[in-house]
Amino acid sequence: MSARLIPFAVFALLVVLFGVGIVWNEHHDASYVPSPLIGKPAPAFDLPMLDDASQRVRKHDLLGKPYLINVFASWCFACGDEHPVLMEYADRIGVPLIGYDYKDKPADAKAWLAQHGNPYAQVIADESGATAIDFGVYGAPETFLVDAAGVIRYKHIGPLTPQVIAQELEPAIKAAQDSTR
């Protein structure tokens, strides 16, 4: 009899777990993933440029002023939603926007940018997605704000919207620029 209670007990645990999951979803933005990288130095990277694979971009090449890294891919639907926003805001946000082409065939990415327009100051390609692991990327689009010292200041998961830019990103950029001066 007591052994036969085990399935019930296990199930009861599962129910509690689901309950927590539902409550969590109600009180948290489902897309919120805390990034342990915020406030830490961005991982070192060394990636080829999308347009010219012989040229490489390293982390220290970008040090000295804040910049944004936007993770995108041609296969990513949500990136298509985000793209017009980037096209509109790229010149206005006051920091260079670096495209990070994630797990993508360079040919696909080039075609995609040619079709939809290229908002990026430069685009680096991480075809294998190996470096993205260091960044904790788990889906595109994601956006990282890195300050002049190479420290990640802000991260957004999911498409950037004008609202997110106004309410979260721009204050974060301002703070990063202020701390540089």
Next chain:
Amino acid sequence: MIPELGQLALILALLLSALQCVLPIVGAWRDHRPLMATARPLAVGQFVFVGIAFGILTHAFLAQDFSVAYVAQNSNLQLPWWYRFPAVWGAHEGSLLLWVLILDIWTLAVAALGGKLPERFHARVLGVLGFVAFGFLLFSLTTSNPFARLIPAPMDGADLNPVLQDPGLIMHPPVLYMGYVGFSVAFAFAIAALLGGELQSAWVRWSRPWTNVAWGFLSAGIVAGSWWAYSELGWGGWWFWDPVENASFMPWLVGAALVHAQAVTDKRGGLRAWTLLLAIFAFSLSLLGTFLVRSGVLTSVHSFAADPKRGVFILGFLAVVVGGSLLLYALRARFVAGGKPFALASRETLILVGNLMLTVAAATVLLGTLYPLVGEALDIGRISVGAPYFGFLFMLLMTPLVLALPFAPLSRWGKADPASWKRAAWRIVGLSVLAGIIGWILGARGFMPLLGVTAATYVLSGTALYAIKRWKEAPAGKRYPLEMFGMLCAHVGVGVFIAGAILTRSLSVEQDVALVPGQTAHVGAYDFRFDGVAETQGPNWLAQQGTVEVSRNGEAIVTLHPQKRTYPRGQVQTEASIHPGVFRDLYVSLGDPIGPSTGPGGTNGEWALRVYDKPFVRWIWAGGLLMMLGGFCAAADKRFRVRREAPEAVVETPSIPTRPAEQNA
């Protein structure tokens, strides 16, 4: 006005289902015949009203009544009529209604065909099914009313998701639901047996055909879904381990275990408690599947967030149904459990090995599917596990099952003869090695292709060995009763599936190419000549259609026309063009134009194309369909026709189909 009638019909169905749950069960408890007799008319009545509601919703789609919110969200004026039918179940509210309708069809079948079951048992079964229907109707009416109005009505609807506009969708959900929901019957039989407590193992024989049919439908539904993903998503894959697929795969795995455990209980009386538990698990996983897909609890990051109210309701319902049954099991299983002991080397042991592997595999899939949620609950962040986790563990777990599979039919019940295993093993391994050598000669180079050939031959030759043994040993006319034929069929299906899955995986050639018209790409042994892109038009889409001439050594094979369709609301959908074949599919999907050099209309420049040569991919689905056929054949065996008298004799008499083999084994 008409949609309100639909809602009224649903409310009436809800009331009838409440009665269908309470009256027969109370009747069975009090041994009150008139109360038990209400079960059937109530089930019929409930079916009629759910049918009316479903008919009215279908009518709203056909008549393009956009004042109904659900219609406005999932259809529009340009949607051709043949897609307005599947649009009925294209989203949450309608698919829930379909769920209940199918549950009612199963209930009706049990009411009609179960007339010879003991009265109290039959009443309990229908009562349990009534409870399930009650839960779902209440869910539908309180959280997802398909008839909710949208006033003022929009001029045009939003459209059915183009991904779903495919012939595959017309069949996929109903067939899948037939399987999902069909496990409710095995569940109801198990609960009725626990409630009664006096039937021991007789209920298992009565429930076996239902389980087999449900499992057959589930196999067919999964095959349809896999085929649909293959032809529609443009990635050339046939299984992605995403939560929605997992939701249907978990009950399938447990269902496969249940089919076999029920056979043991039916024939030998053993594993009774385990069979009960599996019947509960299979249906629980069906419910959980509905929960996972519909509640938003697993909402992947960038997809829609569903209504949390629904999640709370399903969780509560799940807690009552599953928690209640597991509690009932804990309290009452001792009245039902028991059975004959069996030796370590016996058919029972081998079936148990398979059972264990299938159940653990289901648990693994469950864990992988829920893992992100667990991480969240423990506050270590959402982490999802990917296809490699599932693929690796699944292969690992299926290895013992595949190794045991040919030997189970060849072994005797109770106590098998290990010497006969040795003889069979020599033959099976010999044939597998031979097949491996032939495969090598035919070009299956490398570990994985050879593994596919030998593993498939291992299963197929083992199954053939048993078929030959039956042919030699059983008297003519009794060689292959339908139950056994079904088993052979399903096991052949496993072999065919293994060949398909492993060979497709290891021999496929995939290439992303950029071609200008007239240019040729060499993929595998084939030449794909790109002949440009032209505009074309369908009933509700515009498409850019590529033309690709496929040839081999200069010999023309086929002309493929992959499309990139644009639907009225700007959604873009790829339509891969596939040349199907028994031994290989040639598959082309159209990407985007490359570079600014595209001419007028953007069609004359360089295009990205994704080209596949996929050997043996059809075998995957053929294997699944053979398994389905196996389930259906086994269910049709006449030993399952219920006789009213002496159900307990089942345990004592060795069943007719296995007897000659046992004696001569």
